[in-house]
Amino acid sequence: MNIAIDGPAGAGKSTVAQRVAASLQFVYVDTGAMYRALAWAVIHNSVDVLDQKAVSALLQNAQIELKRMQDGQHVFWNGEDITHHIRTQEVSNYASVVASYPDVRNRMLTLQREMAHQGNVVMDGRDIGTHVLPDARVKIFLTASIEERARRRYGDLIAKGETPDLELLQKEIAERDQRDKERKSAPLRKAEDAVLLDTTSMSLDEVVINILALCR
Ligand code: DC
Numbered sequence: 001m002n003i004a005i006d007g008p009a010g011a012g013k014s015t016v017a018q019r020v021a022a023s024l025q026f027v028y029v030d031t032g033a034m035y036r037a038l039a040w041a042v043i044h045n046s047v048d049v050l051d052q053k054a055v056s057a058l059l060q061n062a063q064i065e066l067k068r069m070q071d072g073q074h075v076f077w078n079g080e081d082i083t084h085h086i087r088t089q090e091v092s093n094y095a096s097v098v099a100s101y102p103d104v105r106n107r108m109l110t111l112q113r114e115m116a117h118q119g120n121v122v123m124d125g126r127d128i129g130t131h132v133l134p135d136a137r138v139k140i141f142l143t144a145s146i147e148e149r150a151r152r153r154y155g156d157l158i159a160k161g162e163t164p165d166l167e168l169l170q171k172e173i174a175e176r177d178q179r180d181k182e183r184k185s186a187p188l189r190k191a192e193d194a195v196l197l198d199t200t201s202m203s204l205d206e207v208v209i210n211i212l213a214l215c216r
Helices: 011-026 031-044 050-060 089-098 102-116 128-132 146-159 165-180 205-216
Strands: 002-008 027-030 064-069 072-077 119-124 138-143 195-198
Touching: 002 205, 011 027, 011 119, 011 205, 027 031, 027 064, 027 072, 027 102, 027 128, 031 050, 031 064, 031 072, 031 102, 031 119, 031 146, 050 102, 064 128, 102 119, 102 128, 119 128, 128 138, 128 165, 138 205, 146 165, 195 205
Parallel strands: 002 119, 002 138, 027 119, 138 195
Antiparallel strands: 064 072
């Protein structure tokens, strides 16, 4: 049984998906981390992010691995653990650009299907219920108001010791939402058979309990 959790940035997908996976003893797969890894590599290798061919070539020749470690999931690019470099605003913005390239999405689709091949995965992303795992047994579309999503991101960054600007964060989230929804290749969209959960005024526990009930 596979579980697909999709939704826009800051809806709480990764925290919720990790908790659901831990409760069911399923494997958690964070597909956003894969696009972020590519974005990090684009920056790290000084590749022009607008050069689609160069970006896809970088991905074709690379190995991306997700490994479960004691403190959560880690992402490796060609064997290098880059987990702690992929959550910056710069990487977030580049990730939504590289995620709009069809060749990049095709390659990621293959990698993600391989990861889900053995079943019992909870996969989160933007196109899991619609494209990557259209046969997932449980599909969830998590959302929340843009103000609430920006506030959550702000809280995360403050906790990390950063000094974010709430208004700018909201603007960047809105831009990413628009890019993710309007791209031609596998845009962010609720699958017809997905259950919509608006988490604006729900606690994390409530969301997790709801999803576990659906799974059971
Ligand atoms: O969920 P996240 O913020 O870590 O995702 C980073 C970017 O990758 C985001 O702009 C959307 C994109 N993405 C995607 O297009 N498809 C996925 N399955 C997962 C993420």
